[in-house]
Amino acid sequence: MREIPVSTQALLEAQTLVVRDFMRITARVRSTGEPITEGFWSDVGDVAATVIDADTGLPAVYDFRGVGALISIDPIPMVSNLTVQEVEVKFSQLDDRVNELLRLYDIRQAKVEIYRGEFDPQSMRMVEPASSRFVGFVDGAPVETPSEGNEGSVSIKCVSSAQELTRGNPDMRSHESQIGRAEGDDFYTDVTTCADWLIFWGKRGSIRNG
Numbered sequence: 293m294r295e296i297p298v299s300t301q302a303l304l305e306a307q308t309l310v311v312r313d314f315m316r317i318t319a320r321v322r323s324t325g326e327p328i329t330e331g332f333w334s335d336v337g338d339v340a341a342t343v344i345d346a347d348t349g350l351p352a353v354y355d356f357r358g359v360g361a362l363i364s365i366d367p368i369p370m371v372s373n374l375t376v377q378e379v380e381v382k383f384s385q386l387d388d389r390v391n392e393l394l395r396l397y398d399i400r401q402a403k404v405e406i407y408r409g410e411f412d413p414q415s416m417r418m419v420e421p422a423s424s425r426f427v428g429f430v431d432g433a434p435v436e437t438p439s440e441g442n443e444g445s446v447s448i449k450c451v452s453s454a455q456e457l458t459r460g461n462p463d464m465r466s467h468e469s470q471i472g473r474a475e476g477d478d479f480y481t482d483v484t485t486c487a488d489w490l491i492f493w494g495k496r497g498s499i500r501n502g
Contacts, residue, residue: 310411313365314341314356314422315381317404317430317448319397330393331356332383333409334365343407343422351421357389365406368425377452379406379426385446394433394446402430404450428452 313334318327333339333356345352363382381404383390393399409422432449470480 308413309419310413310416312409312411313362313425314343314354314407314409315362315365315404316354316356316407317393317399317402319393319399319402322396322398328397330389332362332390333358334362341407341409341418341422343409344424346405346407346424346427368406377426377428378431379428379450379452381406381448381450383446383448390446399430399433399448404428404430404448426450426452 314331315333316329316331318329320326321328331354333341335358337358338355339358340353340355342351342353344350363384365382366378366380368377368379385391404426405424406426407422408425409418410420411417412419428450430448431451433446466483467478467480470477
């Protein structure tokens with residue numbers, strides 16, 4: 293459960309806080325496969341913002357780019373179950389860093405983290421580290437080609453990490469599969485034939501195939 297300081301609670305009740313979204317995408321360099329992380333936020337300018345890291349639960353400072361690159365994020369339902377959440381994020385196609393992200397890096401199944409920061413409208417400083425709102429993966433990134441004179445956009449569809457719980461395991465119980473996990477383990481040596489064995493209990497006999 294999120295603990296809200298008394299000062300922040302007063303601003304929330306007065307409905308005076310200014311909300312901004314922060315997003316981190318961990319893609320891969322196409323030529324090497326090395327991970328690379330880019331950060332964007334829904335305001336202008338580049339900032340180093342403190343967030344509650346989604347993996348560690350501890351405060352961490354990350355760099356985020358502004359200049360209007362992050363146009364909008366779908367509303368994110370705050371649930372406490374294993375429901376798979378789907379979120380669409382829209383970027384400006386005119387931003388050079390967004391174009392570089394899509395063309396130079398591979399964002400298929402890239403990790404996505406979305407945070408929300410609350411700012412005091414007087415000082416425009418975050419009242420506390422931005423909280424984690426969504427953790428998941430990129431599920432599609434269509435680029436809309438604009439008509440002449442209009443601005444295009446990039447919509448990245450994301451699904452929450454809970455989707456991993458819906459995946460089946462294609463691996464089968466087999467000798468080959470087991471020695472792939474632990475070389476020399478022959479536990480499944482006869483797994484493909486033992487269903488046909490006839491066992492003679494209480495009298496002399498031999499195992500034979502039916």
